[in-house]
Amino acid sequence: MAKTYDLLIRGGLVVSGSGIRRADVGIQGERVASVGSELPAGEAGRIIDASGKYVMPGVIDAHVHPVYEDDMGGLSVTAAHGGVTTLMHYASVKPGMKLIDTIKKFKEEGNQKSCVDFGIHGALFDPSSQAGDIPKAFDLGVSSFKMFMTYAKLKWMTDDYHLTAAMDVIAQKGGLAMVHAESGLVTDYLEDRSLKRGEDQKEVFLKTRPDFLEAEAMFRALSIAAVMDCPLYIVHLTTAKGLQVLERARGEGQLVYVETCPQYLTMTDAELQKQGALAKIGPALRTEMDRMALWKAIQRGFVEVIGSDHAPKIKRKEDPFFEAPYGSPQTETMLTVTYDEGVNTGRIGVSRLVAMLCENPSKIFGLFPKKGIVQKGSDADLVIFDPAQVFTIQHCNQHSGAPYTLYEGRRCLGRPTLVMQRGQVLVEDGAMKAKPGQGKFLSTKITKVKY
Numbered sequence: 499m500a501k502t503y504d505l506l507i508r509g510g511l512v513v514s515g516s517g518i519r520r521a522d523v524g525i526q527g528e529r530v531a532s533v534g535s536e537l538p539a540g541e542a543g544r545i546i547d548a549s550g551k552y553v554m555p556g557v558i559d560a561h562v563h564p565v566y567e568d569d570m571g572g573l574s575v576t577a578a579h580g581g582v583t584t585l586m587h588y589a590s591v592k593p594g595m596k597l598i599d600t601i602k603k604f605k606e607e608g609n610q611k612s613c614v615d616f617g618i619h620g621a622l623f624d625p626s627s628q629a630g631d632i633p634k635a636f637d638l639g640v641s642s643f644k645m646f647m648t649y650a651k652l653k654w655m656t657d658d659y660h661l662t663a664a665m666d667v668i669a670q671k672g673g674l675a676m677v678h679a680e681s682g683l684v685t686d687y688l689e690d691r692s693l694k695r696g697e698d699q700k701e702v703f704l705k706t707r708p709d710f711l712e713a714e715a716m717f718r719a720l721s722i723a724a725v726m727d728c729p730l731y732i733v734h735l736t737t738a739k740g741l742q743v744l745e746r747a748r749g750e751g752q753l754v755y756v757e758t759c760p761q762y763l764t765m766t767d768a769e770l771q772k773q774g775a776l777a778k779i780g781p782a783l784r785t786e787m788d789r790m791a792l793w794k795a796i797q798r799g800f801v802e803v804i805g806s807d808h809a810p811k812i813k814r815k816e817d818p819f820f821e822a823p824y825g826s827p828q829t830e831t832m833l834t835v836t837y838d839e840g841v842n843t844g845r846i847g848v849s850r851l852v853a854m855l856c857e858n859p860s861k862i863f864g865l866f867p868k869k870g871i872v873q874k875g876s877d878a879d880l881v882i883f884d885p886a887q888v889f890t891i892q893h894c895n896q897h898s899g900a901p902y903t904l905y906e907g908r909r910c911l912g913r914p915t916l917v918m919q920r921g922q923v924l925v926e927d928g929a930m931k932a933k934p935g936q937g938k939f940l941s942t943k944i945t946k947v948k949y
């Protein structure tokens with residue numbers, strides 16, 4: 499009998515953003531050759547029994563920073579362990595650096611070191627000198643660009659003039675503007691005032707970043723984007739007030755995508771007292787009320803993307819809060835914790851989770867249907883997820899270079915047991931099988947999908 503498939507995954511529940519069905523998945527070379535019931539085994543190279551398990555598309559983590567304790571290689575390893583098969587890296591173009599050189603450097607590093615496929619967003623820290631090169635970035639396959647509306651003290655903030663100018667260029671080229679929406683100058687004033695008074699730093703941190711300031715910056719970004727007719731992507735939305743602003747803009751028909759992160763869906767500001775400087779992230783962790791509002795928004799399909807904002811830093815719990823760096827390791831735990839907190843609690847079905855982690859980012863960045871779905875012809879990027887396996891997250895079972903995880907001791911039900919990219923096993927039962935450099939660069943192209 500002729501060889502039918504290189505690999506046959508049998509009896510699993512195949513999940514897409516629109517539903518679940520019991521089906522076998524036959525893989526030939528790098529692609530899915532068929533999805534159907536009772537596919538013939540013939541002389542399949544390998545048969546994997548996935549009964550009782552989900553077969554999901556590989557996760558596309560649309561928000562990672564490979565410039566801290568994990569480089570593009572290390573980040574791909576920690577991500578793959580968590581079921582991520584595509585990474586969208588922010589190429590940080592710090593003040594004084596050039597956009598095009600930076601993109602080239604990131605591409606080169608990814609081609610050498612990445613175990614998973616990857617795309618690149620430009621992160622402009624100084625658009626006044628960098629935005630002029632945006633059109634050339636499209637030729638390199640980069641079409642999404644982030645600006646900060648905060649971090650003025652760090653000299654990373656983009657003012658409204660340059661935000662408008664950047665959106666002008668991005669809109670003309672058919673790209674996507676992304677913003678970190680927080681009113682930086684207001685926070686800076688509040689911080690200076692509070693720190694002079696010698697108040698508790700953790701309290702000051704929260705108090706000087708009230709929810710109004712996320713909503714205000716979002717409204718401003720949305721207004722500028724509307725005037726410039728530029729599609730907008732809000733990274734890491736965290737508040738109920740922000741959602742209200744979004745609702746209004748969407749009601750008026752504006753094209754805006756919104757992302758939130760696992761940390762805002764699983765944790766609250768109470769973590770600052772428990773975990774000290776480890777829980778210093780930007781935007782800050784919010785109240786339980788905000789967390790619930792985010793889940794409600796997700797339940798009604800109002801949030802397109804969950805991305806990790808993986809930014810692993812060296813720090814200790816007891817470090818002086820304002821001196822400690824922002825960020826936490828998140829990509830490896832993203833699927834497991836959002837599944838546990840969303841699906842196991844009955845808030846959402848697994849299909850909605852797959853829409854946000856896989857299908858929607860794939861569509862927004864023009865990778866669909868190559869990525870983000872398990873169907874005939876798509877890349878064989880997939881995760882076999884065992885919903886019955888209990889897993890306790892500990893720093894010692896994670897693969898990031900960060901010296902901690904915010905989820906230490908958290909017991910989750912459900913985890914990926916096999917992760918595959920383009921027909922090749924990346925991780926199986928916790929063992930890494932991939933080689934650095936096997937990941938491929940993916941050009942993005944912004945698709946205007948309205949949700």
Ligand SMILES: [Zn+2]
Binds near residue numbers: 563807808
């Ligand atoms: Zn980020």
